[in-house]
Amino acid sequence: MIPLVAVVSLRGRESRTLRIWVPLILLWLVIVPLAALFSPLIFVGCLACRIDPFGAFSVGWQILRALNDTEVEIEHRSAGISICVF
Amino acid sequence: MNEHRRQILQMLSEGKISADEAERLISALEERPSGSSQQDVSDSGTKARPKYLRVQVDSEDDGHEGPTKVNVRVPMQLLRAGVKLAGLIPPQALHRANVAIHEKGIPFDLSQIKPENLEELIDQLSDLSVDVDQKDHATKVKVKVFCE
Structure with missing residues (x-):
């Protein structure tokens, strides 16, 4: 399952937390038709760079699927940012 | 046998x-x-197989910088996909990357990362636990890398 939502939390110096829910599914809905449109160009580009286009597609898909449950949190002083992908 | x-x-x-x-x-x-x-x-x-690689960094600074905390959780599946991605890199690009890595003084050969050795690498990572404590006069840094 590809990630559908990303939650970005921003914490400012006033300890106020801004939580943004990013619906990644909308992003995929935009990217997929574009990728399909440009797939011949991507295919030729892969061949020109001596990269197996099918292998690249397969690995790209695996990376997309593996992004689920990725979490990055950085806090410095009282400010911080957190990104969680579901 | x-x-x-x-x-x-x-x-x-x-x-x-x-x-x-x-x-x-x-x-x-x-x-x-x-x-x-x-x-x-x-x-x-x-023994359950680990699902995530976690990196935690705690830095305490007595000066003006203040404490910094970093907490990263990377799914093992992402590592697997990353190693497969490295397998797709053309040999010329790998060579150039290796040269750049060696210039930085890191003795690491990217061409040795092969998808065939992937499961073995993941299995070895399950027992991985790295703790680094560094204390300077003003800074205290604690780095923890482990699988869960």
């Missing part, structure tokens, strides 16, 4: 062990597979 048998036969040919001892050792080897497979099953039953 063949390797062990060969070693026993070599020891026999060198006269280090007698024929009786060699026979006993070989028969002991033949009895092992059932026992070792049971052990593997019990090991896999009790």
Whole structure:
């Protein structure tokens, strides 16, 4: 399952937390038709760079699927940012 | 298994062990597979494979910078996909990347990362736990890398 939502939390110096829910599914809905449109160009580009286009597609898909449950949190002083992908 | 048998036969040919001892050792080897497979099953039953690689950094600064905390959780699946991605990189690009890495003083060869060795690498990572504590006069940094 590809990630559908990303939650970005921003914490400012006033300890106020801004939580943004990013619906990644909308992003995929935009990217997929574009990728399909440009797939011949991507295919030729892969061949020109001596990269197996099918292998690249397969690995790209695996990376997309593996992004689920990725979490990055950085806090410095009282400010911080957190990104969680579901 | 063949390797062990060969070693026993070599020891026999060198006269280090007698024929009786060699026979006993070989028969002991033949009895092992059932026992070792049971052990593997019990090991896999009790030891769950890790799902995430976690990196935690705590930095405490007595100066003006203040404390910094970093907490990263990377799914193992992402590592697997990353290694497969490295396998797609053309040899010329790998060579250039290796040269750049060596120039930074890091003795690491990217071409040695192969998808065939992936599961072994992941298995080894499951036992990984790295703790680094650094204390300067004003800074205290604690880095923890582990699998969960």
